Amino acid sequence: MQIREDSFKGDRPPCPKRGPNCKNKPHCNGHYLRYANPDESEPSLKMFCFWCVPCRVSISVIPVNHLPYWSIEVDPLAQYFDLQSSGDIDSLDFSQNTLLRAKGAWKRFCSRSSQFVQILGQLIAPLTPSIPDIWMSISRLEKSFSALLNRLAYDYRISLLGDYPRLFGSILPT
Numbered sequence: 001m002q003i004r005e006d007s008f009k010g011d012r013p014p015c016p017k018r019g020p021n022c023k024n025k026p027h028c029n030g031h032y033l034r035y036a037n038p039d040e041s042e043p044s045l046k047m048f049c050f051w052c053v054p055c056r057v058s059i060s061v062i063p064v065n066h067l068p069y070w071s072i073e074v075d076p077l078a079q080y081f082d083l084q085s086s087g088d089i090d091s092l093d094f095s096q097n098t099l100l101r102a103k104g105a106w107k108r109f110c111s112r113s114s115q116f117v118q119i120l121g122q123l124i125a126p127l128t129p130s131i132p133d134i135w136m137s138i139s140r141l142e143k144s145f146s147a148l149l150n151r152l153a154y155d156y157r158i159s160l161l162g163d164y165p166r167l168f169g170s171i172l173p174t
């Protein structure tokens, strides 16, 4: 299970399971490397892993500027989404690899648009929103993209790109 670094305070993530003998003190048992962005030739991003012994749960911590399972950083993704919505996508100066990931992420977001409308309801304007309308309404919820990811996950129990089950295991829906 993965959790975002800015979604908890202190030096270790909380145990998501909290079983009968859990003291809520998962210990760090190392790290693995992941691609920080699609242009890296070798993975360089350290993902620290924690283990709760009584619950037998492993937790990986995702650094603030990154997404679970997507090797694109948060800033270019936010920029791409904003430009997709404002119709000025040609002004982007992304590498081919970053552009491919951003396009894939946008496609995923589009496929989830009706879920956002259902969950966020009146927060999304107008009444029959286009996908850019949906994104613009969602993006206004928080000042930073990272804060937005946390807000969606913890307040609305939905992830931007459908990674919620992988973020939270089977504990919570969608």
Ligand SMILES: [Zn+2]
Pocket: 015, 016, 017, 018, 019, 022, 023, 024, 025, 052, 053, 054, 055, 056, 057
């Ligand atoms: Zn535990």
